[in-house]
Amino acid sequence: MNNFGEKLKMLREQTDITQEKVSQKLNVTRQSVSNWENNKNYPDLTTLVTLSQLYNISLDDLLKDENNVVKSMKTELNSYRSSELIKLIIFSVLAFLLPIIGIVFGILLLCTKKRVEYYRIAKIIGTISLIWQAVPIVLAVINYSTF
Structure with a gap:
């Protein structure tokens, strides 16, 4: 597993659902899901929790070795x-x-x-x-x- 986007794509494909279905369940656009899977940006903290529930994976496993995502979340939290x-x-x-x-x-x-x-x-x-x-x-x- 090279990066977070590939991990998200693999998890989505393992659950046999489309980007469209994921976007509907998360109340985001399909383009957002595509951007996450292509590492163009990262989901916010709330969406990460929902993704972990959707894919039945712990947040720890989802974010393991993902420094860029953690930095992005830290920046988001510090911005409030x-x-x-x-x-x-x-x-x-x-x-x-x-x-x-x-x-x-x-x-x-x-x-x-x-x-x-x-x-x-x-x-x-x-x-x-x-x-x-x-x-x-x-x-x-x-x-x-x-x-």
Whole structure:
């Protein structure tokens, strides 16, 4: 094994999947997969973890003797400032909590019984909102479980 790209290509071929399938599972372009396999650039840390899961290989084995990839990851990690990391963490938490809060309020709204016209309209809007927030969560769970 000469380099990281050849290792990725060999692992992909051993699992008998195309670059297109890999790109779909990783939510990247097929060209990105091709660039990795041709050593034009390297995947980010999150993608490396997903690749190791996809190919059923430990990160240690995937990155063994790959100094260029490790240097690239180190550069990427060092490029994040602490304020950017804090923002990333806050937005990640909000992206997770806001739909859940919306679902809880939607359920509470739909469980209350009142016979006022504006309340019926609010219930319709609540139902649409509940579906709007629940469907992406369900799809994400389904997509993750099929990975």
